[in-house]
Amino acid sequence: MKYVIGVDLGTSAVKVLLVNQSGHVVQEVSKSYPLIQEKSGYSEQDPNEWFEKTTEALAELVAQFNGHPSDIEGISFSGQMHGLVILDQNNELLRNAILWNDTRTTEQCQQIYDIVAKDKLLSITKNVALEGFTLPKILWVKQYEPDIFQQIHTFMLPKDYLRFRMTGEIHMDYSDAAGTLLLDIAKKEWSKEICEKLDIHPSICPPLVESSDLVGTITREFAEKTGLSEKTKVFAGGADNACGAIGAGILSNGKTLCSIGTSGVVLSYEETNDRDFKGKVHYFNHGKESAYYTMGVTLAAGYSLSWFKDVFASYESFNDFLAGIENVPAGSNGLLFTPYIVGERTPHPDSNIRGSFIGMDAKHTKAHFVRAVIEGITFSLNESIEIFRASGKTIDTIVSIGGGAKNETWLQIQADIFHAKIIKLASEQGPGMGAAMLAAYGCGWFDSLDECAETFLDQVRVYEPISENVTKYKELFKIYQEIYVNTKNMNEQLKGFRA
Structure with missing residues (x-):
């Protein structure tokens, strides 16, 4: 072997x-x-x-x-x-x-x-x-x-x-x-x-x-x-x-990836170098020869969740920290979070903006806050998906990798907010697997990266959007999009008070 x-x-x-x-x-x-x-x-x-x-x-x-x-x-x-x-x-x-x-x-x-x-x-x-x-x-x-x-x-x-x-x-x-x-x-x-x-x-x-x-x-x-x-x-x-895209099989037209690590990425395959998104999302060369991809980025995706845990529940394991979020209804009972804790990139290239919790209520528990953080990260990623859709791209199936693919409730939240099927792979290694695939292809084990993906990658589950949640999240997403506009000036004023 x-x-x-x-x-x-x-x-x-x-x-x-x-x-x-x-x-x-x-x-x-x-x-x-x-x-x-x-x-x-x-x-x-x-x-x-x-x-x-x-x-x-x-x-x-x-x-x-x-x-x-x-x-x-x-x-x-x-x-x-x-x-x-x-x-x-x-x-x-x-x-x-x-x-x-x-x-x-x-x-x-x-x-x-x-x-x-x-x-x-x-x-x-x-x-x-x-x-x-x-x-x-x-x-x-x-x-x-x-x-x-x-x-x-x-x-x-x-x-x-x-x-x-x-x-x-x-x-x-x-x-x-x-x-x-x-x-x-x-x-x-x-x-x-x-x-x-x-x-x-x-x-x-x-x-x-x-x-x-x-x-x-x-x-x-x-x-x-x-x-x-x-x-x-x-x-x-x-x-x-690019390696995450390879490691998730995003190697042909119509394929889209959601990768949630420290930062979060929504990435979609492009065959040509002439698409024009007017700079609203990134446009890069793919790791596959003569291919490209468009990409939106949330700067603090998984980082927002790990930050919240470190500050408010450092004594807990991650499993205990996430326990109970499946019992919190979609929308976290009116609690919204924006993951701008280190600034933002897509669709707001703004180094001064900072995060917010909006709608805090005395009845909210820790589980509500944890779910709101997860929903806020996913809302942010959805802004990139909506830019792709506005350009004419059809996005109905998304491969999810990284930290966001390790929790079943979060995978279902992605399906509901993105209004798309979410595919979970047997391996969530993403970039590391993509790097290994480049080596395997380079060594001549396969005639193409596509052929390599057929052997290396296995789909284990598909999460379908729940229509009731889709409707609720669409309404909440509109409110979420207003938060940046309404807090931008306040964060500009607060900049001088940061250490």
Whole structure:
């Protein structure tokens, strides 16, 4: 039996999966690492932590493996998007990585519009300038850390740095490059026009590859540290959302994904590079060759739920924390929550907005609040689905993965709020499985990713929308949409009081 490894480099932890030729996850190891948040809106990590924890995870996985290391043919990656990693001419780190959920770059987003122009940016990158993207972070370093900016030899994204440390090779795949605001999405090349307008030397942009491309083998040193064979093939991998799409079988027209992790994503497959959503949702290159996807993002999806638990029920297990929500009626007896606790992205690109509970009543219990948080996260994701539908897309079936797919009540809430069938897969690994599939395809086990998905992915249950709940949630969704408009100004005024 042959095997591949999928490495999912997330925001809070790295997870490594050992997958066999039948698509079964035979081993998995996870290692966590901290965030560095020196100020409100700042979010950084030490890339050395990614490498050290991944090395530990792989060493543990190989030590537990019953076969020979040479049976592990390939390894590929899924990684948190947008994070800025910068290296000097000796390929040494210049500073901590600035992550996707860092919101310090509002000023730089405006600079991009002032210099490049919003219409020009949209025509090239298919996306608007948001604080989370990579380009504003580069401009922030240029403005506030000019000595460091002058030393930049190359920039890369988190999983690319991890792969570089394992192989000594520097590349970036199209699906991750699409989230930098420097890629010409249609032409699949770095935009010299944007670089020149913003006085960024194009040479700092790394070579571009497909997600399934072979980019090298692991170094002798890394093989010795982990127990892997030096012959282990290394494939480029992709952005976590692109890999999540692959790992959920979103590989053809009409397929849609809901992924709820720290952030939440609604993603829909696109065959062409010419759809125009006017920047209301993201438009990126897929991990599948010559394919694309549209995507809406809720910045604090699962994070809103874990935040609420940590603050108000840290002593409980997650199962106990969620107990009883199935007995709370749809709408949580008039309690609404907006998951804007770190700002928002879709459809409100606003780093200043913050969350709210609306409609609190003395009769509400903890279960009402927990269900309201879950409903609020799902309402936020539904805003992206409604944008897709308004563009003419039919969305009647959605594959759900991540934390939101682990609880049956939440899956039914998704079916009711999205007014669509929700499919639960046998494996909820999503991005990690997508990374493993890229390695399997790259190793030649299958002729296409679609063929790989037929073998690797199994559907275990379908949740149908309940008509009574659909009607109630449609009414509540209209009220939910008013909360942003009515709290925006208040949150602007409160900004100066935040630590």
